Amino acid sequence: MKNHNHNINSEIAYTHLFSKKKQTLVAALGVTVGIAIFIFMNSLMYGFEVYSVESLFKSTPHLRIYKEEKISQPLVSNSENNLALLANPKITKESKKLINPNLIIEALKKQPEVIGVTPNVSANVFYNNGEAQVIGRTSGVNIEEQNTMFHLEDYIVEGKYSDLKSNQNGIILGVGIAEKLNVRLDDNISVATAYGVSKVMKVIALLKTGVTNTDNTLSYTNISAAQQLNKHGSSYITDIFVNIKDFETSRKVLPKFKQLSGYEVEDWETANVSAAAANKIRKMMAMAISFSIMLVAAFGIYNILNMTIMEKLNDIAILKAIGFSGKDVIKIFVKEAVIIGIIGIAFGLILAMILVKLMGNLWVGGDIGFFPIRFFPKFFVLGIGFGLLVTTLAGYIPARKAAKLDPITIFRK
Structure with missing residues (x-):
């Protein structure tokens, strides 16, 4: 029925x-x-x-591990008269160097939430070509690990990112820098730092992220080249970049990673307050x-x-x-x-x-x-x-x- x-x-x-x-x-x-x-x-x-x-996240990691810069302390102080031997404290020269970065990287890679880890050596530089000069920043990287974390190959418009591995004095330039310097693929440019170090480097690839500020200032070099520009040896590492499975949980894992590394850990929200x-x-x-x-x-x-x-x-x-x-x-x-x-x-x-x-x-x-x-x-x-x-x-x-x-x-x- x-x-x-x-x-x-x-x-x-x-x-x-x-x-x-x-x-x-x-x-x-x-x-x-x-x-x-x-x-x-x-x-x-x-x-x-x-x-x-x-x-x-084209060039910004979810987490950055670094050594906080320290201010030199007075050698002698007088609490009564507030007198000090050092009247003008300044940032100590060796403050950025990480101790045993390879051990930290290996420990980080074992964490279940981590999907990518790579060392980085950052340097403020002057890009020169003849009379033309551009102020910017170069990142000394392991190019394969950098590509895994930031998908560099998607933003390379000329050349191959992998050529950086076989060319110790190679450099990947942002398209904005290349345009201002009027250089092309395989051209040589001079890269100098405030430490008085200058290196002639070959343009092996051009990078276009679509972010104007990045394309006009950023370049990638090998870690060894960045260490030389900073006037330091092969053990000099300034930062460790870490990517995790869910970038929105970056702030939650800060205490864990800080304890694990023994250094300061900065999440992407803190580094990019306006963007967050x-x-x-x-x-x-x-x-x-x-x-x-x-x-x-x-x-x-x-x-x-x-x-x-x-x-x-x-x-x-x-x-x-x-x-x-x-x-x-x-x-x-x-x-x-x-x-x-x-x-x-x-x-x-x-x-x-x-x-x-x-x-x-x-x-x-x-x-x-x-x-x-x-x-x-x-x-x-x-x-x-x-x-x-x-x-x-x-x-x-x-x-x-x-x-x-x-x-x-x-x-x-």
Whole structure:
């Protein structure tokens, strides 16, 4: 008997849908637009977030281990007269050198949350080519480890990053530096430091991260070359860069890594306060916009389906008059709403994919390049779940209300 009722309810639901195709299409179109906008706007907001994070981590590690610079202390002090032998304390010369960096690196690599570790020797330098001079910063690195952590190969526009390994006096220049110095691949430039050291280096590759400040100042050399520029030997390491599985947990692991290394540990948020604050603001905006879109889409879908059901009050009265219960009426119109929802969701997913694809192919120029919108499967899944939930509720609420009406009252109206 239940199967019989189920078949009749389904037949009535299909009859309602296909006898008034225009009304069904309008209702499905409302669902389509709601789902498409929901997916599109979330993809847009989170696309910006991913772009900003990727831009930041093109040359910035999740964690940096370093030795804090120390100020020289007075040799003799007089607490009564506040007199000191050293009246002008300064930063000590050897303060940046890490002791036993290789042991620290090996210990870090054994940690379960760590995905990349590499030593670094940083130096402020002057890039010279004839009369042209550019002030910047060079990082002495193990190029293979650096590529693993920062995906350098994705940003090399000329030459090969791997050639740095076989060329001890090679240098990878940011495109901004190369343009200002008017140098090309295989040209030689002079790199000097404030320590009075100058080296002639060969340009083996050009780097373009898309971040103007980085491209205009940063270069990569071998660790040995950076050590020479700093006027130090092979044991001189200033920093250890660490990447972990989830960069958002960087601050939580600080105490552990500080205890493990015995040195100061700086997370990316502390090193980039403005960028971290902007990232939090974008997340809050994305959540607020997503919630707002969800509410607007839900009300839009509900209003359309509510009007669709209210227009069928006469049909409901007839069904109740010939013996259909209120539960049967609810099942019929919920089934209609779900079918409309499935149709609308299917077209909404297609429309969202088209919109994301079109916007992703839009060139905006500058450091950004193409518009930073991306496909996020989770939003398509959320769109499906959201669409089914809203259409089911949008069908159930008005159908439940209509099922309680007296058929005689409806006929009188």
